[in-house]
Amino acid sequence: MAALTCQEMVELVTDYLEGRLGWRDRRRVRKHLSVCDPCTRYIAQMRETLELLGTVPVETLSPEARSTLLDAFRDLRR
């Protein structure tokens, strides 16, 4: 089977990290990473990006909106 190019490797990163590759492709990825420092760095940067994404704050409903909803729940479910 043909070896992966770096460009092909980059397109497999998500499937690889998600554990969705079949054993053949997983082996091709590991083989490529064992000899390719740039792709090893790329995948490390992707992991670092994911770590950082987990720290980005996300808006939620305002406390006022939540208390309005609780009142509605109380009224309707009594």
Place this chain on the structure above:
Amino acid sequence: MAGDESELLASLRAGDEAAFTRLVSDWSRPMLTVARGFVSTEASAEEVVQETWLAVIKGLDRFEGRSLLRTWVFRILVNTAKTRGVKEHKTLPWSTVAGEDSGPSLDPALFQAEGEPHPGGWRAAPAAWPDELAVEGSVLAGEVRGELQSAIDTLPDRQRIVLTLRDVLGHTAEEVCEMLEISQGNQRVLLHRARTAVRAGLAAYLEGS
């Protein structure tokens, strides 16, 4: 239906306020994320989420448990958001043809072309990122968070929704597929393109270009 789901449903039907409060606090972030893809403003998305919760409260007795509670709630959410989005003349995120979902996800110019010594190989290796980035609470990590936020904001709607649900809010692939009623394959394609774009945005920022 999962055991803890039928318990949750029974609590809600019995008027358990703590269960309802917990549910609202657990699900409102992903709900706002999804709603935001269909409507024009944050305020509008917030109204859609509130309207959805009201419909859920009223509809609890009618819910037959043929789907997961989450699927049902998100279906109401999406329908409410769509109606609102149409009124606001916003292009619906899931109706666009998948042009943005095909082709290479990373700029082909980063790789060598046919006829060069290593076709498909990196033209130049990705530049190293500063170690400080990994230090929690560092100035750089703080700056980068703002940069990530704008990288997320510029993603196409569907990619932004999937990435936010998965990587920012930490939902599993299964949960995201349920919420959005999309296939695992579709979910992964959107996630892959979004992650690739966000890493590239971060790389561009760190390399100061």
